[in-house]
Amino acid sequence: MQVISLISGKGGVGKTTLTSNLAIALSQRNKRVLVIDLDPQNAVRHHLGMDPNDDAGLVREGIFPEVIFESPFGVDFIPFGRVTAEELLEFEAGLEARPTWVATALQGLQSIGYDYILLDTPPGATVYLPQALNAAARALIVVLTDAASYSSLRKILKLLAEYKKDPANRMATTHILLNQMQEDSELAQQVRAAMMDSYGSKMAPMVIHRDALVPEALAYERSVLQYDPDAQASRDIQHLADWLASRN
Template sequence: MQVIALISGKGGVGKTTLAANLAVALVERKKRVLLIDLDPQNAQRLHLGMDPDEIAGLVREGVGPDSIFDSPFGVRFIPFGRVTETELAEFESAIKLDPDWIANGIQSIGEDVFDYVILDTPPGPSVFLKQALTAAQRALVVILADAASYVTIPKIITLVEEFTQGREDFCGMHLLINQMPGQSQLGHQVRNALYTEYGSLIVPVAVHKDPRVSQALAFERPVLQFEPHCKASLDIQSVADWLLASMTP
């Protein structure tokens, strides 16, 4: 079982959408996938067809076999859950005292139940980021080809190194460019700068900006199911193939 954390230094980079669709792509490749939503926005339920009135999730049920929901798309998932500000504050305080809470919960499910566990995290430093990086064997840092994302990279690299220090089972991190504009001089300049500065860390596939992604979300479907042959879907499938190949011994 491989645990992959999707993280970001800033919001608005499409990380949650990418996590859901990457999970679907792995399922399409006959992998057993669990997606755990560690973001208090609780948005994964919108991508995976969950009843909008359901309040259950990570905060109330924890991580275990009984807290897993089935999606119509083959991905099994644990939503964050709908919580009050007081419940969220109490939950954050509790897991801050137990940095292995997520890791232990994943282990309680069983080593052979899933091939991949994907952890979706809120942007920036947080107790949830630390939990994810304590559990994960790999981190994918989702970025945009813009100056705002570029300047967050050194800090997120430092956080990854801090939270995974001494972990022999941690395989490293990569930068994944999302929403790459097809025609943007600035975007391509930033992309070139990223390759110059971080070439060995960059996933060799960028996911292009595609209006079908937002259209799919409006129908509460992953774009891979909504329009499997659009540019973004093909890019995400290529990322999944790269991920599988890079994890093969």
């Protein structure tokens, strides 16, 4: 069971969309995949076909086999859940007091036989980040090829270095993944080159290109992989899935 955390230094990088599509790509390789939404935005459910009126999620139900949803895309998931402000404050206080809560809960899922568990997290240094890092052996830092992402990358890497000093943290590998890359943008090419110069050994060996078919597929409640398997983003995500599978 390989646990992968998808994290970011800033919002708006397309991390949840990428997480959901990556999970589907891994499932298409006959892997059993679970996505756990650790982001209070509770957006994974929109990508994996959950009834929008359903309030269930890990805040109220926890992480147990009985609360796992089956998506129509061959991927299981546990949503964050819709909660009140008071419930959220209480939940986050509990996470801060028990930084290995997620890691401990995942041990109870081992009998199900998941090949991959993907953890979607909110951006930045939140209470959810140590939970994800303590549970995962690998982290993918999702960034855009813009100046703001380049600036935030140094901060998130410094933060990860501090977390890895904790003996409870089992994360062994960190890679930076460029998302929504625009090949025809000079600025994007410059930022990509700067990231390669600064963090070459940490860069994933592929990029996910910006593709208008990704939001179009979501509008039709489908993944881009199924909506158009030959789309540029579909091919990129398939490449990412193959690369991750080869590194088990």
